[in-house]
Amino acid sequence: xSMIIDRRLNDRNKNATNRQRFxxxxxxxxxxxxxxxxxxxxxxxxxxxxxxxxxxKDISEPRFRIGQGGDRExxxxxxxxxxxxxEIAKPPSGGSGGTGSGGEGQGDEGxxxxxxxxxxxxxxxxxxxxxxxxxxxxxxxxxxxQFTYRRAGYTPSGVPANLSVSRSVRNAMxxxxxxxxxxxxELAELMQSGAAPEDIAALEKRIARIPFLDEYDLRFRHRVxxxxxxxxxxxxxxxxxxxxxxxxxxDLAKRFxxxxxxxxxxxxEQVELVFIxxxxxxxxxxxxxxxxxxxxxxxxxxxxLNLMIDIxxxxxxPNDWNIYGAQVSDGDAFGSDPQRSAARLAxxxxxxxxxxxxxxxxxxSSTMTPLAxxxxxxxxxxxxxxTVLDRSGVYPVLRxxxxxxxx
Numbered sequence: 317x318s319m320i321i322d323r324r325l326n327d328r329n330k331n332a333t334n335r336q337r338f339x340x341x342x343x344x345x346x347x348x349x350x351x352x353x354x355x356x357x358x359x360x361x362x363x364x365x366x367x368x369x370x371x372x373k374d375i376s377e378p379r380f381r382i383g384q385g386g387d388r389e390x391x392x393x394x395x396x397x398x399x400x401x402x403e404i405a406k407p408p409s410g411g412s413g414g415t416g417s418g419g420e421g422q423g424d425e426g427x428x429x430x431x432x433x434x435x436x437x438x439x440x441x442x443x444x445x446x447x448x449x450x451x452x453x454x455x456x457x458x459x460x461x462q463f464t465y466r467r468a469g470y471t472p473s474g475v476p477a478n479l480s481v482s483r484s485v486r487n488a489m490x491x492x493x494x495x496x497x498x499x500x501x502e503l504a505e506l507m508q509s510g511a512a513p514e515d516i517a518a519l520e521k522r523i524a525r526i527p528f529l530d531e532y533d534l535r536f537r538h539r540v541x542x543x544x545x546x547x548x549x550x551x552x553x554x555x556x557x558x559x560x561x562x563x564x565x566x567d568l569a570k571r572f573x574x575x576x577x578x579x580x581x582x583x584x585e586q587v588e589l590v591f592i593x594x595x596x597x598x599x600x601x602x603x604x605x606x607x608x609x610x611x612x613x614x615x616x617x618x619x620x621l622n623l624m625i626d627i628x629x630x631x632x633x634p635n636d637w638n639i640y641g642a643q644v645s646d647g648d649a650f651g652s653d654p655q656r657s658a659a660r661l662a663x664x665x666x667x668x669x670x671x672x673x674x675x676x677x678x679x680x681s682s683t684m685t686p687l688a689x690x691x692x693x694x695x696x697x698x699x700x701x702x703t704v705l706d707r708s709g710v711y712p713v714l715r716x717x718x719x720x721x722x723x
Contacts, residue, residue: 468539479535491533549638550632554620555569555592557612560648568704572714576718595614621660655690658693666699674701675703
């Protein structure tokens with residue numbers, strides 16, 4: 317019996333198999349740590365790996381040890397503070413009963429965190445492991461790199477593994493019947509006419525020489541290679557960059573779209589992103605301008621929705637594309653723009669969209685903005701809305717909006 321042991325080394329000379337086993341076992345704790353450190357990172361460092369801390373108590377494992385069994389009689393020094401059955405209070409954290417480097421009176425756990433260094437690949441896997449685009453459908457063949465094999469009848473040549481025994485035996489029986497039928501009729505006539513035994517024996521040998529199975533009879537199962545339909549999608553990213561969007565709000569919006577961009581570019585090969593920013597007018601821009609160019613002005617949400625519809629009708633047919641949308645705004649809209657935008661979204665965009673998410677970055681959560689009030693009247697399963705107030709809320713909102721349907 318042969319055995320293969322993987323002893324490839326990575327950071328700190330740890331075995332790769334053990335490392336993956338550790339990540340799988342403590343995925344929940346690592347994911348919480350990843351969510352915490354993302355809130356403090358800059359946008360440019362969002363996809364970088366890093367060092368995460370796990371409380372030591374979370375990675376403790378049960379142990380078996382040899383204990384003293386049976387009844388024992390022991391003599392202990394007396395005490396003036398306790399009687400039999402009293403419960404002994406737990407020592408305070410950070411004192412003589414605790415461990416770690418926290419110092420006296422410091423720390424709640426009394427123990428240092430276990431620090432674990434994640435590579436960029438491991439960091440991204442934990443980040444987007446259970447996220448997906450909802451209702452993604454395989455619509456077109458496109459430039460598919462995945463193939464499937466379909467049964468396509470039988471062929472007279474092939475590998476032994478694909479041999480169809482039943483079809484081969486059936487062909488052999490048909491061949492023997494066709495070849496021996498006239499000879500058997502001739503043999504019957506000779507026997508009825510009283511022919512010489514030598515002639516009858518020669519004809520019987522001729523019939524017996526017909527093989528039970530000939531190479532001509534063999535049939536092999538035939539399979540043809542076909543490209544698999546792929547999931548081709550487009551994500552429209554609509555961001556409000558008007559004067560009411562402060563730098564802090566724009567930072568939250570950019571963080572959300574950065575995570576969304578990393579998620580889509582990592583999880584899907586055939587996903588296109590369309591970046592639309594708007595003030596009183598909307599324009600389609602490239603990735604760099606969307607995230608970095610300064611812009612200010614009034615607020616007309618309707619302009620962004622109209623531009624999205626125009627681009628979709630021109631370039632992305634619902635028959636060939638899965639259409640998604642994500643909008644970020646502070647919700648400040650004036651006049652009839654919120655109601656008109658909500659009607660436009662419900663009537664012309666949601667019917668062709670698989671999913672549309674609206675994320676609001678308001679000044680506070682105590683009051684509802686005009687745009688949120690108008691959008692809250694939309695009743696459609698393909699529409700979802702949420703609110704982000706600070707950096708720590710960006711990643712949870714992304715997970716809430718794009719969580720796997722099975723989860």
